[in-house]
Amino acid sequence: MTVFFHGNFGLSRARMSELAKLAIAEPSLSDRELAKKFGYGAPFAAVYRSWLHKCGISELRKPFRLTTYGEIILIGDPNFQSDVTKWFFHFELTKDPGRAEVWHFFMNEFRNSHPIFTKDELMQRLMMKLMPHDEKHFGPESKMNPVIVRKLLECYSNDDALGTLGLLTKEADDTFRFTDQATLGPWSSPEELEKELTSSR
Numbered sequence: 365m366t367v368f369f370h371g372n373f374g375l376s377r378a379r380m381s382e383l384a385k386l387a388i389a390e391p392s393l394s395d396r397e398l399a400k401k402f403g404y405g406a407p408f409a410a411v412y413r414s415w416l417h418k419c420g421i422s423e424l425r426k427p428f429r430l431t432t433y434g435e436i437i438l439i440g441d442p443n444f445q446s447d448v449t450k451w452f453f454h455f456e457l458t459k460d461p462g463r464a465e466v467w468h469f470f471m472n473e474f475r476n477s478h479p480i481f482t483k484d485e486l487m488q489r490l491m492m493k494l495m496p497h498d499e500k501h502f503g504p505e506s507k508m509n510p511v512i513v514r515k516l517l518e519c520y521s522n523d524d525a526l527g528t529l530g531l532l533t534k535e536a537d538d539t540f541r542f543t544d545q546a547t548l549g550p551w552s553s554p555e556e557l558e559k560e561l562t563s564s565r
Contacts (some may be wrong), residue, residue, distance in 0.1 A: 373415075375419075377524055379440060380412055383402075384416055387428035388428065389431075394406070395413070412427065416434070417463075419452070419457060420456030422434050431525075437557075450526050451550075459520050467516070474495075482540070483513060487509055487513050490512065517525050
C-alpha cells in the first residue's frame, strides 16, 4: 500500500522534470543536496523521486535510475510537456493499487459509481476505503484524508499536473464531474511510446 507518498507536494511536471534531469546529471547527490537546488529540505526531493517512480519514469532506488520508458520520455520530452507524457503519467498512476492506491481507487472504483460528486462524498468514500489499513491515520479524525483529497483534485485540475487532459471538471455548484476523453495510450512497449512521442512533436 502506498497512500501518502506525496506529503504536501502535489504532482508538478515542472518540478519532476527538473529533479529528474538534475538527478541523472549528478546521480551521487543526496536528497538534501538535490532539494537544496530548489530551495527546500530533503523531503522535497524524496517526494518528487516518489512521484517520478509512481509515474513510471524512474525506479524507486538510489542512485537514481530511469526506467526504459523514462529514458524515452526524458529524451523525447525532457520538460514533460507533451500530451503523450501526461497520458503516460495518468496510466502509470492509476493502473496498480500497490504503487498509488488512492489514484487507482479514484479512477477505477470511485469514478464508476460517482460520475458527479462533491468533495465531501469523495472524502467519505476515501475514508471507507483507507480506514481498514489504519483507523488512526485514515478514520473520521484523519488529518491526512483532506490533504489526499486536495492532491487528487489538484492533480486532475491544475495545468502543471494533469488538468489539461480534461478528465475532471468543476461545476458552478462546486460539484465535480468526470468526463470521457479520447485518450492516448496505454502503450504495450517502449517502442510504441517512442513512436507516438516522436510523431507528436
